[in-house]
Amino acid sequence: MLRIASYNVHKCVGMDRRHDPARIISVLAALGADIVALQEVDFRLAPRRAALPSAPLTSATDLCPLPFATGRQSLGWHGQTILLHRRLKASAVRRIALPGLEPRGAILAEIETEQGPMRIVGVHLGLIRRYRHMQLAAIAAAIGRRAPMPTAVIGDFNEWSRRDGKTPLPPGFRLHAPGKSFPAPRPIGTLDRVALSQGLHLKDAGVFTDETARRASDHLPVWADIVMEGDTGAKPLATPPGPR
Numbered sequence: 001m002l003r004i005a006s007y008n009v010h011k012c013v014g015m016d017r018r019h020d021p022a023r024i025i026s027v028l029a030a031l032g033a034d035i036v037a038l039q040e041v042d043f044r045l046a047p048r049r050a051a052l053p054s055a056p057l058t059s060a061t062d063l064c065p066l067p068f069a070t071g072r073q074s075l076g077w078h079g080q081t082i083l084l085h086r087r088l089k090a091s092a093v094r095r096i097a098l099p100g101l102e103p104r105g106a107i108l109a110e111i112e113t114e115q116g117p118m119r120i121v122g123v124h125l126g127l128i129r130r131y132r133h134m135q136l137a138a139i140a141a142a143i144g145r146r147a148p149m150p151t152a153v154i155g156d157f158n159e160w161s162r163r164d165g166k167t168p169l170p171p172g173f174r175l176h177a178p179g180k181s182f183p184a185p186r187p188i189g190t191l192d193r194v195a196l197s198q199g200l201h202l203k204d205a206g207v208f209t210d211e212t213a214r215r216a217s218d219h220l221p222v223w224a225d226i227v228m229e230g231d232t233g234a235k236p237l238a239t240p241p242g243p244r
Helices: 023-030 054-060 130-144 211-214
Strands: 002-008 035-039 061-065 081-085 089-099 104-113 116-124 152-158 174-176 190-196 200-205 222-228
Touching: 002 023, 002 116, 002 152, 002 190, 023 054, 023 211, 035 116, 035 152, 054 061, 081 104, 081 116, 089 130, 104 130, 116 130, 152 222, 190 200, 190 222
Parallel strands: 002 035, 116 152
Antiparallel strands: 002 222, 035 081, 061 081, 089 104, 104 116, 152 190, 174 190, 200 222
């Protein structure tokens, strides 16, 4: 079983308006995830310095950021990176340019796991639904150009609807909202989601809700425990649930 997770860290600025990377690192350590897609890891303005410093992160956890950054001072690309447990290895790392009114991008990593190879795509989709659909279509096209592989698309989908938000994904993907994750102190929106392709099955999923997480960012982290086809103990991924 692998635990994948997504966390919009809000530039490490908490609900008290303090920039405190140590709180984010504490939450990441407690999550116990093998693979984490992060959003908003860099400050917005050039030179887009890392809001989440990598040295304290790697010394306090077993997670290492993959090399998506294009600038020396950044941790991610378009504010996003993927953290990988030290025991896992990435065989490919790619950036995906996305259309839209605001600059957006997705990140893709192909990973060798104990269960076999799998692909993770980290996303932070736009605020306007029309552009979100265009962005998902671009991600689907990028996946389609690569070798077939069990794939998880995970991140901040910025979608408030319980039923919309996944139409342009390729056939065979199932979308899941682990629970209400925004805003962190009293969440009402299931903005953070995961879509799994054929070959991946959900065993469990949820929202990480400890007291530090409720203060550290405006989003709560979401997680999903997955297994590959052929493993036992899995249950097929269901259709998107409503808020719970």
